[in-house]
Amino acid sequence: MIKRIFLSIVILLSFTSTLLRAQIAVRGETIHTMNGEPIQNGVILVSDEKIEAVGSADEIQIPNNYDVHEASVVTPGLIDAHTVVGLAGIYNLDSDQDQLDDSDPIQPQLRAIDAYNAREELVKFVLDKGVTTVHTGHGPGAIASGQTMIAKTPYQTVEEAVIDSATTVAFTLGSMVDRYFDSPGTRAKGVAMLRQTFIKAREYAEKRNSDDPPSKDLKMEALADILDGKLTAMITAHQSQDIMTALRLKEEFGFEMILDGAAEAYLLIDEIRDAGVPVFIHPTMVRTSGDTKNASFTTAAKLAEAGIPFAFQSGFESYVPKTRIILYEAAIAVANGLPREAALRAMTIQPAQLLNIEKRVGSIAVGKDADIVLFDGDPFEYTTHISTVIVDGKVVNENDSD
Template sequence: MLRLPVLLATTVALLATFELPAQGRGRRGQRPGGEAPPTAPTPEAKPAEATDTKPKQYLAIVGGDVYLGTGQRLSGATVLLADDKIEAVGHNLTLPEGTTVLDAKGKCVSPGFVAVQGFGMGSGRGAPYADSVNPFDPEIKQALAAGVTSFLAGSTGGGATPSGSNAVIKLHYGSVKGMVLQEDSVVGMSVPLSLADREKFEESVKKVKEYLQAIDDFPKKKAADANTKEPQLPPGSEKLVAVLQGKARLWVSLGGGGFNPFGGGRRGGAGRANDLDAIEQALDLARMLGRGVVLQKPISAWLVPDQIAATGSMVMMSPRDRTPSDPTDPDRTGSNLAAAALLAAAGVPVAVTCPGGMFGGAGVGTGGILGQDLNTPHLDAAFAVRGGLDNRKALRTLTLDAAKLLGVEARIGSLEPGKDADVLILEGDPLHYATFVTTAVVNGKVVYEKGKEPLYRHLAR
């Protein structure tokens, strides 16, 4: 049995060993390639690109306790935004002339929350997402009120080969252009794989690696011999190429996952109390790829945090999903409230999501049950704290680590210069149950103010 003191003692630097995907280093004028909708840049986009001619619009959030999303906090600091990017964060910043100032004294400032699962909230009717997003979906306001500024919409796929169709949606209310951060930054597979499927996959990985190598070598060979043929993409391997190029994260479904039998899940028949085999298979894929994968809602990850960390893999989970242990093997079965803390201590990025109970689900409901869906994402992080994760670090499960799981950490997830200007002003500690978002900024625009929307305006504190 694990005890909290043990967890706290094993705190380790949380820096993940993850490479940033090469395409993710987008700054102004150099957006990641995946962001543009496949319909090609619209003619209007061109003048917009020439931003140098247009004076920047500055917005400063001043005087708040600033949680950077990396686990650090600066008291009474300023976050300066220029257009849709973060310009600077710190004390004693000189504000450019004409800066709009939002006073955050006595309040907290945080990166916008990143939900690693979601549906609705204006995400439209599937790919291409940029062509069907609904920037006026009332659910957007509801999600912003909960602090969510980005989420993964669509399917993360499954099966024996990488699949899925999804997009990281930004809740830029009222703007079509700012809503799709990236399409298909996540692809999915499921384990367990049959031996034959595993071999097939291994073969595909080999082929794609050869192909990528051939592409690297091609210019040289072409120079040497003009007749060299251009390498051909192995058929049907686009998704795998994206994974191996670091353009997409591979999410692995473990064939079931935890649930909370006391939160509404039915315990039907022989529920599994342990998914170590599936986790091992997923890590096997990670080793094959030479890249970390994302474990979706594992039950037993807490038993093998170091193995997960060694492959650079990450975990998506709800700390509130519970699987009872099997009385015949209590120490190796069942879920663990301390999982998030144990994994984080081993250096595994952990993102929290909503519990899978009767009223759980990664949408913003209006059905009356509060505390299980995306109306209160901070509670899921709070439960990670309940399991022993440090309060400040727990915010990473909703911000930087969540962005890492989606492969978009170069754009969102922390308050660092050059990143997207997605910022929350909160009434207090972001993970306190009674804290509300007072202001949400997405892409540098104020898109939610508690005092101006009917949702929680009547709850003045």
Template sequence: MKSSVRAVLGLAGGALAGLALMAASASAQTIAITDGRILTGSGIIENGTVIIRDGRIAAVGASVPVPAGAEVISAAGRVVAPGFVAVDSGLGGNEVSSQPEANDLRQSSNSISAAFDLSWGLDPWSITLPVARLGGVTRAIVVPSHPGSSGGHDHNHDFAGLGASGHHEPGLFAGQAAVIHLAEGTEIIVQPRVAMVAPFGNAGANVAGGARGALYTLLRETFAEVRLYARNRAAYDRGDVRALSLSRADLEALVPVVEGRMPLIVTVHKANDILMALRIAREENIRLILDGAEEGWMVADQIAAANVPVLLNALANLPGSFERRASSLENAARLHAAGVLIAIKGNEGSVHRAREARYNAGNAVAHGLPYEAGIAALTVNPARIFGQQQRFGAIAPGLEADVVIWSGDPLEPLSQPVAIYIRGVAQPLYSRGLELRDRYRPGQQPGLPPAYRN
């Protein structure tokens, strides 16, 4: 079969290009994206070629031959990048922020906290997914919300107490995060239960009773109980173990954490709280991920020495609370310079504004973060932090083909995707918002009901 050639169209024809590419990918097992500026996630290849075969990256380089019979997509004058990974996100779990029934990121049971697995409630038909996808986001780390989280505050259960069942309410742990992809289809879960989530700082102290000392004491006691349970499951079943403060489901969920198999994401802001979190992780042998860390630049060397990654919002520069009084737009650059592995997240829980992560990365670059580090903070770094680097996060042979062709620099706000592939399948370049725009725009075509016409 003779190779066919399609030029990637400009922004005005982007939607038509997307539909054409979808049809092409459905019929072609091999796709060659040629002549683009390729951001691999770890470097830049000028005038390079990416070969996609059976949903994976088969080859990438400056002089890669195009296989016979491949569907050829010219990306001349364009930028080819890995799909972005939204971290600390609520995508698929929070549809309308003002409607509690549309929020599956939080729960208030007094017998389940760490065992809360939000992956069961994530919606593949969520209108938030196509919007994020149009910002180049192809994967997300979805996390449960809790008091103090960026995904939304839970003021109804900010303080500790014992619920009707005798268990601690609210739980110190918010639940378990999941990895999803944003491709069209009915199954978006990539991997559930990839990390445990808990609040630290003021929010964690309030949950524990109102003081940081209570939080750290409660954490240590909780980890001790989990280890006791893990060593004595049979005795626990017989009732020969002393009463424990957590339900069996929560104890089981925390076993991978205390055994170092599951990382613990702690939302923390203040430099001193960061040091306390590092100390607990060291003494309890816990794998830690810092979320927020607005004052992280003050203790960047200690974070780097502990080999602890950070999820951050690069725009956090105002002292919105006492915990964030030393926030700085240079936080990302200083942490990176110290050797900390960073991932840059979107705004307001990375749900409706998940696509803004690339703007935040652009601002971090403007304040000292190297450009390639800014791209890595959206792609390969999140994959590494959550153990997904063998699946996605870069344009490299063997990885799943999450590839976006951009009209220009993806860190520039005016640049837009002209083609999006997830697992090698071209995705539509539209969202519910664009559909509504086209339905109600002036001069709409005749034949629609009167309410749809101007």
């Protein structure tokens, strides 16, 4: 008798689990799939965390048991190409600021995954604005501040959230380093320190692949992984001379590089394009002071016109709430000459490609993660609201108004 009751409970729980499995239909007046032309009067079917169908309403029949959500405009989940959320908290408190350690200007061994707080209020803040994936971690300010990672935003632990635990090592060139460290003090000294460290890392990389490897050195391991192509160097450089230095370092040591910030990139369009380097562009509305004093609203449009791959980032701000929203930054870029489709690509499929996660996110296609954002109007209009955010096939935010 007890066995029968137990078996009945197991069957009931299994049946209930099947019923609770996310089965969602999204119906949109315009669906920007990022895989070709937008679909007018389109439908997306979602099951088991993945997109199972996408096409016009004439082609796709919505099953009766699917939960239907409607919107004026539908896009893939937005991807913030570079942020520090999860390490930097929403308030100016020492206890929630782990994005920069000022004990040593060169610390590439610091891992973002060891500091990321999935429950941080700032993570929820960007999720509500449609950002479903973040490339986050140690921020600018040190010659080498540490590693970055990629995470989904709705989850409660880093283990649930993480897509890639080690993506880049964050470097900084320019006067920003002087704010936090007594040494190097000048640009030339900082680059000399970095170059010397890379020379040591090159020797370490050669030895670790030999029959007599050295004792493990976490700092050298991280830099050797850059030289071996296992990690990418993300170099924050805003002024033209710092951008050129970053390009020289890439050429000298032969590593893969993403140019970050690049406030004066418009002065070096040919050089950046010839180097084949993508750009995580500075937030369009960044405060124009210090190294970013010559930032421009039109940089995104000029990069797009030149065919240089770029993506929008929120970056790091020293004031509450300590981050920007890439949707707003993209809207200002659109108002200053960037085509709408290019702006959408620069916060969806383009960052996904640059971060090598395009097989999972960045576009609406069969088999990809069901990360979807629903708008009640043009995403780049100030009066538009995000009505629904779906991540991995689950509704994580639903509002009548923003």
